[in-house]
Amino acid sequence: DGGITQSPKYLFRKEGQNVTLSCEQNLNHDAMYWYRQDPGQGLRLIYYSQIVNDFQKGDIAEGYSVSREKKESFPLTVTSAQKNPTAFYLCASSLYILEQPQHFGDGTRLSIL
Amino acid sequence: AQKVTQAQTEISVVEKEDVTLDCVYETRDTTYYLFWYKQPPSGELVFLIRRNSFDEQNEISGRYSWNFQKSTSSFNFTITASQVVDSAVYFCALSSYSSASKIIFGSGTRLSIRP
Numbered sequence: 216d217g218g219i220t221q222s223p224k225y226l227f228r229k230e231g232q233n234v235t236l237s238c239e240q241n242l243n244h245d246a247m248y249w250y251r252q253d254p255g256q257g258l259r260l261i262y263y264s265q266i267v268n269d270f271q272k273g274d275i276a277e278g279y280s281v282s283r284e285k286k287e288s289f290p291l292t293v294t295s296a297q298k299n300p301t302a303f304y305l306c307a308s309s310l311y312i313l314e315q316p317q318h319f320g321d322g323t324r325l326s327i328l
Numbered sequence: 329a330q331k332v333t334q335a336q337t338e339i340s341v342v343e344k345e346d347v348t349l350d351c352v353y354e355t356r357d358t359t360y361y362l363f364w365y366k367q368p369p370s371g372e373l374v375f376l377i378r379r380n381s382f383d384e385q386n387e388i389s390g391r392y393s394w395n396f397q398k399s400t401s402s403f404n405f406t407i408t409a410s411q412v413v414d415s416a417v418y419f420c421a422l423s424s425y426s427s428a429s430k431i432i433f434g435s436g437t438r439l440s441i442r443p
Contacts, residue, residue: 248430255337255438256435256436257419257433257434257435257436258373258419258433260430263430273430303371305371305372305373307373316363316375316378317373317375317431318375319365319372319373319374320372321370321371321372322371322372324371
């Protein structure tokens with residue numbers, strides 16, 4: 216079955232550490248996205264990528280970094296510069312067509328120790 | 329500016345009642361797309377429907393129906409004869425050429441269906 220796989224499901228970070236969240240898709244989608252969701256709130260866009268080797272900042276990119284070396288992979292690194300990283304992170308993908316819906320992974324819940 | 333407003337933060341109804349989730353959007357584009365997603369307790373977002381700005385026909389899918397009205401910039405979602413499994417957070421979203429393929433999400437409505 217095609218879909219999006221996020222790992223790990225739960226992640227704990229110590230102060231000052233960088234952590235990387237994995238996102239893999241086998242849907243052959245061009246575009247991939249990372250969102251952050253805080254309790255009781257909607258989704259805020261962190262970064263997105265429309266094609267391989269290209270990505271753009273979303274609304275809250277500070278303290279995060281991404282790479283898009285392969286079409287199927289879009290890892291997100293939460294750096295130590297992100298002062299409030301505790302949140303639920305969702306990865307999504309879509310065909311590079313404006314009207315196509317996004318498909319989402321199951322999410323990664325990041326907590327600070 | 330692009331914006332999606334879901335004014336209802338939480339709704340709680342008894343099973344078998346009908347419930348409507350409101351969505352109001354703002355955009356200056358004439359071509360845009362509206363979406364509804366469901367987020368069950370497990371966390372992943374599930375796509376429910378997409379509507380383009382040129383199609384104002386209402387849509388029904390089983391117990392779900394959607395009412396798109398450009399005159400009021402609304403895209404409301406109704407669940408008929410609600411069930412406990414409908415309990416989730418529901419998000420309305422908007423995309424258009426001005427948003428450069430980004431989807432703008434509303435803040436969501438948490439729906440609780442009581443047995």
